[in-house]
Amino acid sequence: MLAFWEILRPFNCLMASAAAIIGLLIAMVQDMHAALIIAGAVFLITGAGNVINDYYDRQIDAINRPDRPIPSKRIRPQTAFYYSIALFAAGCILAGLAGQICLVIATFNSMLLFFYARNLKVTPILGNLSVSYLTGSTFLFGGAVAGLVGLLANQVPFGLSFLASMSREIAKDIEDMEGDRQGGARTLPILAGERAAAALA
Secondary structure (H helix, E strand, O other), X not given: OHHHHHOOOHHHHHHHHHHHHHHHHHOOOOOHHHHHHHHHHHHHHHHHHHHHHHHHOHHHHHHHOOOOOOOOOOXXXXXXXXXXXXXXXXXXXXXXXXXXXXXXXXXXXXXXXXXXXXXXXXXXXXXXXXXXXXXXXXXXXXXXXXXXXXXXXXXXXXXXXXXXXXXXXXXXXXXXXXXXXXXXXXXXXXXXXXHHHHHHO
């Protein structure tokens, strides 16, 4: 059972939940019930994204991170796939309790996380842009409890988070070049070179 917790990368999930709560506070919403709902939804959907990412990255992780639950054979690939789908569904249901805009964002982000893991990660720049948007969107999700006004109030933290995440994603691609190259990924450092990618980051 520990592997099912580990594959979520709970620290990352908690950080995303914290960002959503900050977005809620920026939107001037002080509602403990709403805070618990959005934190739970973000935790579940972020965890689902991590699980589906590990499912599609299992061959690359066997080189770059062999200790992760799937390459270390503590979770079967098919089990991880169904686990992620269940988490996505639970997160979207919870998001619906926070409002229609929250449900739209949660559904869109869930689909983007899935297609990122399956298709977009190996696409130069587009994959990095997807992750950067997803990271920043946690602020928007929290603000969405207050409607469009809450979304507008969170434009600055969204932008800052987007730029910081973009830099981090490119740096991670540089670190993972060996495994990505063997796995057939077409990341920016592989196509443009390590120096150019580092300069952009």
